[in-house]
Amino acid sequence: MSQAAAPAAASGHAKAEQAGGPPHLVVVSALGFAQILAWGSTYYLPAVLAAPIVVDTGWPMGWVVGALSVGLLISGLVSPRVGHLIDHHGGRPVLVASALLLAAGLLVLGLAPSLQVFVAGWLVLGVGMGAGLYDPAFSTLGRLYGEKARSAITHVTLFGGFASTVCWPVSAFLVEQIGWRGACLAYAGIHLVVVLPLYVFGLPSEVSRPPASPVSGTARPRSIRPEHRIVFALLAAGLALASVVMTVVAVHILTLLQARGVALAAAVGFGALIGPSQVGARILEAAFGRRHHPVWSMVIASIAVAAGLGMLLGGSSVIAVGIILYGAGNGIRSIARGTVPLALFGTEGYAILMGWLSLPILVTQAISPSLGAVLMEHFGPDGTIAVLCGLSMLNIFAAVALLPYARRPRPA
Numbered sequence: 001m002s003q004a005a006a007p008a009a010a011s012g013h014a015k016a017e018q019a020g021g022p023p024h025l026v027v028v029s030a031l032g033f034a035q036i037l038a039w040g041s042t043y044y045l046p047a048v049l050a051a052p053i054v055v056d057t058g059w060p061m062g063w064v065v066g067a068l069s070v071g072l073l074i075s076g077l078v079s080p081r082v083g084h085l086i087d088h089h090g091g092r093p094v095l096v097a098s099a100l101l102l103a104a105g106l107l108v109l110g111l112a113p114s115l116q117v118f119v120a121g122w123l124v125l126g127v128g129m130g131a132g133l134y135d136p137a138f139s140t141l142g143r144l145y146g147e148k149a150r151s152a153i154t155h156v157t158l159f160g161g162f163a164s165t166v167c168w169p170v171s172a173f174l175v176e177q178i179g180w181r182g183a184c185l186a187y188a189g190i191h192l193v194v195v196l197p198l199y200v201f202g203l204p205s206e207v208s209r210p211p212a213s214p215v216s217g218t219a220r221p222r223s224i225r226p227e228h229r230i231v232f233a234l235l236a237a238g239l240a241l242a243s244v245v246m247t248v249v250a251v252h253i254l255t256l257l258q259a260r261g262v263a264l265a266a267a268v269g270f271g272a273l274i275g276p277s278q279v280g281a282r283i284l285e286a287a288f289g290r291r292h293h294p295v296w297s298m299v300i301a302s303i304a305v306a307a308g309l310g311m312l313l314g315g316s317s318v319i320a321v322g323i324i325l326y327g328a329g330n331g332i333r334s335i336a337r338g339t340v341p342l343a344l345f346g347t348e349g350y351a352i353l354m355g356w357l358s359l360p361i362l363v364t365q366a367i368s369p370s371l372g373a374v375l376m377e378h379f380g381p382d383g384t385i386a387v388l389c390g391l392s393m394l395n396i397f398a399a400v401a402l403l404p405y406a407r408r409p410r411p412a
Contacts, residue, residue, distance in 0.1 A: 045184075
């Protein structure tokens with residue numbers, strides 16, 4: 001099949017599969033609300049529950065918080081297999097399994113009699129995260145809507161941007177009312193009562209098809225020929241670098257600012273600017289992004305992040321602008337994470353491609369909290385910010401290097 005015919009066939013296949021299924025708005029809303037709850041009950045959970053867990057159990061804080069890194073590592077390792085499953089069977093069965101796995105993992109956390117069982121719960125959560133966070137959602141949308149998935153991906157990230165805004169207060173309320181164990185059990189119930197039905201009734205069933213490539217542990221996406229591996233390598237490197245920066249900032253931003261003499265209340269206020277900045281930038285991307293190739297979104301996001309981090313070395317007024325720029329860049333990057341691979345490589349094997357891209361992203365996320373602590377210890381706050389700026393500059397180079405491929409026929 002020719003390159004011109006392949007996207008059309010893929011798009012027609014997607015439309016045929018959705019015939020009689022839920023409308024676009026229902027699919028996007030179901031995935032969006034599910035993403036809020038999935039992120040809020042996993043990635044953002046330790047921010048609220050870690051201290052109560054330590055007080056109640058006496059377990060070391062390093063292990064309580066570090067269990068999230070264990071979960072992220074597992075999620076990265078299972079991501080390639082998840083991509084193959086979505087490519088073969090569609091997104092709904094995989095996302096349904098993720099809701100069940102997240103419920104099971106949270107149940108283990110809530111009932112854990114020991115630290116070892118608590119960490120085991122995060123192993124289960126890690127598999128659920130690998131099957132249920134952004135990349136599987138993007139893969140599902142790519143399989144459903146083909147090359148028209150860009151707007152759907154953008155809209156789902158708009159929902160996801162509210163995960164911490166919604167779930168941190170909910171988690172704090174649950175801890176206050178029923179304790180940290182009760183909070184975990186409540187979230188487990190939410191996945192069964194809310195998230196699971198969203199997937200079952202909000203997503204269309206799809207026709208299984210032969211896998212795009214062998215499903216062995218070392219399989220490569222069929223959409224990447226040997227001569228095009230440099231494109232995949234540049235994309236993976238850029239997304240992994242961005243993941244390191246994002247995670248270090250998310251975990252250590254308050255510590256970094258306080259170490260530079262910013263009062264705690266002011267540091268919290270600065271940090272609170274990140275969420276609205278992310279959502280605002282995603283709204284702008286939704287309104288104007290379709291006018292240009294998504295690689296340009298990645299370039300703009302990388303420049304905004306680097307500039308914003310550099311401003312953290314200035315005074316209070318400059319720091320505020322820097323935080324807004326950083327948040328905006330990070331918000332756009334989340335969209336580019338799903339749209340750039342789709343634009344560069346097309347719909348064929350997209351879910352498999354996203355699974356392989358998730359591997360370096362999630363593994364680097366897993367090690368980044370510890371990396372940030374090491375940087376703080378050896379280089380201090382200014383040196384740590386300088387290193388993050390350096391990584392962000394490398395990310396700009398990786399994004400710019402993709403621009404020539406945005407002007408060529410996509411790799412087949």
